[in-house]
Amino acid sequence: MAPHDLLTALRDQNPLVHCITNYVAMNIAANVVLAAGASPAMVHAPEEIAEFTPICGALTINIGTISTPWQASMMAAAATASAQNIPWVLDPVAHFISVYRREAAQQLLAQRPTILRGNASEILALTGETGAGKGADSGDSVDAAQGAAKKLAAQFGTVVAITGPVDYLTDGTREAQVSGGSSLMPQVTALGCSQTALMGAYAATGPAFDAALAALAHFKVAGSTAAQRADGPGSFQMHFLDALANTQPFELAQVIR
Amino acid sequence: MAPHDLLTALRDQNPLVHCITNYVAMNIAANVVLAAGASPAMVHAPEEIAEFTPICGALTINIGTISTPWQASMMAAAATASAQNIPWVLDPVAHFISVYRREAAQQLLAQRPTILRGNASEILALTGETGAGKGADSGDSVDAAQGAAKKLAAQFGTVVAITGPVDYLTDGTREAQVSGGSSLMPQVTALGCSQTALMGAYAATGPAFDAALAALAHFKVAGSTAAQRADGPGSFQMHFLDALANTQPFELAQVIR
Amino acid sequence: MAPHDLLTALRDQNPLVHCITNYVAMNIAANVVLAAGASPAMVHAPEEIAEFTPICGALTINIGTISTPWQASMMAAAATASAQNIPWVLDPVAHFISVYRREAAQQLLAQRPTILRGNASEILALTGETGAGKGADSGDSVDAAQGAAKKLAAQFGTVVAITGPVDYLTDGTREAQVSGGSSLMPQVTALGCSQTALMGAYAATGPAFDAALAALAHFKVAGSTAAQRADGPGSFQMHFLDALANTQPFELAQVIR
Numbered sequence A, B, C: 001m002a003p004h005d006l007l008t009a010l011r012d013q014n015p016l017v018h019c020i021t022n023y024v025a026m027n028i029a030a031n032v033v034l035a036a037g038a039s040p041a042m043v044h045a046p047e048e049i050a051e052f053t054p055i056c057g058a059l060t061i062n063i064g065t066i067s068t069p070w071q072a073s074m075m076a077a078a079a080t081a082s083a084q085n086i087p088w089v090l091d092p093v094a095h096f097i098s099v100y101r102r103e104a105a106q107q108l109l110a111q112r113p114t115i116l117r118g119n120a121s122e123i124l125a126l127t128g129e130t131g132a133g134k135g136a137d138s139g140d141s142v143d144a145a146q147g148a149a150k151k152l153a154a155q156f157g158t159v160v161a162i163t164g165p166v167d168y169l170t171d172g173t174r175e176a177q178v179s180g181g182s183s184l185m186p187q188v189t190a191l192g193c194s195q196t197a198l199m200g201a202y203a204a205t206g207p208a209f210d211a212a213l214a215a216l217a218h219f220k221v222a223g224s225t226a227a228q229r230a231d232g233p234g235s236f237q238m239h240f241l242d243a244l245a246n247t248q249p250f251e252l253a254q255v256i257r
Helices: A003-013 A026-036 A046-055 A068-083 A099-109 A120-126 A143-156 A191-203 A208-229 A233-246 A249-255 B003-013 B026-036 B046-055 B068-083 B099-109 B120-126 B143-156 B191-203 B208-229 B233-246 B249-255 C003-013 C026-036 C046-055 C068-083 C099-109 C120-126 C143-156 C191-203 C208-229 C233-246 C249-255
Strands: A016-020 A039-042 A058-062 A088-091 A115-119 A159-163 A167-170 A175-178 B016-020 B039-042 B058-062 B088-091 B115-119 B159-163 B167-170 B175-178 C016-020 C039-042 C058-062 C088-091 C115-119 C159-163 C167-170 C175-178
Touching (some): A003 A191, A016 A026, A016 A046, A026 A191, A026 A233, A026 C026, A046 B099, A058 A068, A068 A088, A088 A191, A099 C046, A115 A120, A115 A191, A115 A208, A120 A143, A159 A208, A175 A208, A191 A208, A233 B233, A233 C026, A233 C233, B003 B026, B003 B191, B003 B249, B016 B191, B026 C026, B046 B068, B046 C099, B088 B191, B115 B120, B115 B143, B120 B143, B120 B159, B159 B208, B175 B208, B208 B249, C003 C026, C003 C249, C016 C046, C016 C068, C026 C233, C046 C068, C058 C191, C088 C191, C115 C120, C120 C143, C143 C159, C191 C208, C208 C249
Parallel strands (some): A016 A039, A058 A088, B058 B088, B115 B159, C016 C058, C058 C088
Antiparallel strands (some): A159 A167, C167 C175
């Protein structure tokens, strides 16, 4: 399914996306999903998972501010989504900073997410390789993590997206790269987390590889547009939300190679 | 008390508003209350309710990201407010998505909030009717929920506000409608939740029906102003906060009928 | 270390700052730290403290939305930082509103933070004096709290910053004042909390008194710049983030006396 058609379909269908994400990202991720044309729902009570996850078009899980109560909900939601063939996206934020977080990420990964999104340091570290990641920011190049991405894609049957100056996407066989965006993007907190939420919206709309590719392209297009108008990270964030809403479907193909 | 006088009084008195709200809304709701001229306080520890709620001008409760620990604080705060005649506002976000949430909303409603605010789907579902709501977004028209609003107002002795393209307000006897705003408002997350917080600020300043009406009008006026300057949902949010701060008291009456 | 050199060093070193802060501040505090040139990490799971705090350049603790689970993490992180000589900043938000919060603040203070930051009402109340604070907003003048600041600095061996229209800083011996900023700053929620996070970034870069002074100056400079461009609190916040990123090191000395 072409990126052009996916964005059109996303706006037509306005899919409901169940987001279990971190406290930093809650607001901006919801605004990103809304601006793109889908409907976010931040719900995490364990009592609600069995009823709510199945009525959503997709689920996204981000471990940015994980703690044990949230981890239980994440595991339950991932299991529910996998059992019911609801596409879901895993964002293993900074999983290498502690034993607790590393194990939480591996347990979620073992549930076989439809899409796995991370920066280069996060993807590298999921295969046990030692990267140069620091907190939520990547210290490794996207190129250096391509091998790890292919390995994870094959091992877990997942589409893997590495985001960075040039994004890399693979399902173990197919590959794509997406360029554009802006150096201001890492200066706005939780934009990566927000992209994970947006990938859920696209995954509710079409096949996983195509969906992840369209989500990457949508971000790069909007990032480039916003950068032309921004005077710094504050105005960039505002223009970025506007640009996500105003992106035309035909623009997505222009940043993919 | 006229809307004009309520806004003037709100800015003069700068009432303290105890907000127990959801993670998505925390920041924007606080900014909305501050921009309007009141003082928000996001406090939810159960140890603090008995001391803190009574010193506030109003309480607002929003169940958007409810879980059992928060539910206990919400119930304690609602009981404290009701016992001490402190006005309080209930926002039963998407209560129809799970048994857990539906019961939580009904338990809070049984505490007889001073004002109940929701979208059409939420108000309809509180009476047991089946609406077309999806997540936090309404799938029903405001008109379709007017009967439910009157019924709830009479049953629980509360003022009921249904927000939508044209807002509807009733205390079971009196009715009012508020028009204006912008189609961009539902594209910014948690604006409804933020309006609930603002209603608390107004409820600290004057009688419940008048307060809810002024809060609805303030939002519509600011929304219309912001829409004229916005290029999308990102810039809309920024202009909306500016407009809330810059709204002149005389403007409120212009959107009420 | 001069403010000029500290800002240059902060941007060169991009220190990792462990922030345990409140739900309202999470996003804006991270954006403030990023805009200034450092790397924020919002991590609070008790399982992660022993591994994560020691690899950070500084720790900041803000009790704005404290509850018992978070309090345990705050205490563990403060103890870890103190034991390992990692600079840490305490922000005792509205600690006077309840017995629970007052005791939590005193327990953290007893861990001897490197820097203590609060508004005048918060600093006054830490010494047991009764101020006019209301929720998170100060009801007392900075001047009225200078004696309390000196007393706390001597008693706990900490640098104390009182923020307000003119900031006051002391380590019990040295004193400084920082002017500038804008009356719009208190109309944007969690800017004080965000300054605490930024102080952590500076404290990771140089000596405590100098670091706190540079952080205060950076805020005042950016606040003045943003105020010239703002039409209200919404646009102020955007311009403020831009201005934090665009502040030139030489500007900091201009607001200090």
